[in-house]
Amino acid sequence: MPLRCVFCGTRTVTPERYICAGCDADLPRIESPPPSMASPFEYDIAPLEYTFPVDAAIKALKFKRRLFYGPAFAELLCAAVARLAPDIDAVLPVPLHWRRRWFRGINQAVEIGRPVAKYLGVPLLSCARRRRATPFQSGLNAKERARNLKAAFVVRGSLPYRHVVIVDDVITTGATMREVARVVKQAGAGKVSALAVARAM
Ligand SMILES: [Zn+2]
Numbered sequence: 001m002p003l004r005c006v007f008c009g010t011r012t013v014t015p016e017r018y019i020c021a022g023c024d025a026d027l028p029r030i031e032s033p034p035p036s037m038a039s040p041f042e043y044d045i046a047p048l049e050y051t052f053p054v055d056a057a058i059k060a061l062k063f064k065r066r067l068f069y070g071p072a073f074a075e076l077l078c079a080a081v082a083r084l085a086p087d088i089d090a091v092l093p094v095p096l097h098w099r100r101r102w103f104r105g106i107n108q109a110v111e112i113g114r115p116v117a118k119y120l121g122v123p124l125l126s127c128a129r130r131r132r133a134t135p136f137q138s139g140l141n142a143k144e145r146a147r148n149l150k151a152a153f154v155v156r157g158s159l160p161y162r163h164v165v166i167v168d169d170v171i172t173t174g175a176t177m178r179e180v181a182r183v184v185k186q187a188g189a190g191k192v193s194a195l196a197v198a199r200a201m
Contacts, residue, residue, distance in 0.1 A: 006072040007053055018072035027076075028054060030199060040181040042163065042191040043084050046171045046199035047076060054198050058169050062108045070111030073169075073197045077112070078119045081165065085193055090125050090161040091117035094168040094180055095153065097130040112197060113167035125164070127156045127187075128180065145175040153180050155187040163191040171196040 003012050005020035012020045019027075028049040048054045061069035081088065093109035101107050110124075117124035131154050140148060166180050177194040184192050 006068055018075050040178055041194045043193040045080050046196040047080055048198040050170050050198040050200040065106055067111055071115040073112045074115035077116055077195055087163045088120055088165050089122050090164045092125040092128055092164050092166050095128045095130045108169045109167050129154050142173045145173050149175050149179045153183045155183050159187040159189040161189050164189040165193045165195050168196045170198050172200045
């Protein structure tokens with residue numbers, strides 16, 4: 001095992017780490033706000049700001065299939081998740097519509113969620129589906145995004161889990177996460193948390 005730091009290319013000191021200590025210290029970290037009473041989430045975690053070099057890394061994972069960013073991001077997320085929510089018993093990546101998944105070749109949320117599930121020792125759920133190809137969200141305001149997402153997700157079967165964590169790459173308005181949380185709770189999950197690499201400020 002490796003490794004060169006995914007951000008700067010220097011050899012990482014700890015063999016299993018994907019991010020060197022220097023880059024780790026320089027990452028644009030943000031405090032996740034404590035979920036409000038109105039929030040459907042037990043925890044709403046996105047440790048980084050969606051700015052350089054995080055935005056570039058996420059785009060490289062999504063559009064250039066730089067798959068090593070998946071476990072690198074998971075490395076950042078696992079520590080936070082294990083500390084906050086030891087009762088998590090399933091990981092559910094936000095699904096892409098099959099057509100977009102097909103064009104892109106990967107679902108970035110799965111690439112990030114898979115190593116998180118492995119680290120936590122819990123199942124990676126693939127029972128959620130995006131029912132229609134929602135048009136791109138960028139350029140829409142919060143209200144339009146929410147309307148755009150209505151009934152966009154379905155879950156096959158039931159989810160008899162205590163605490164499901166939904167994984168995505170970026171949280172912008174949170175509309176996607178809330179809509180997935182709604183169907184996950186409807187399917188029987190007890191608590192739901194949101195986990196993303198970055199938050200657009
Ligand atoms: Zn580095």
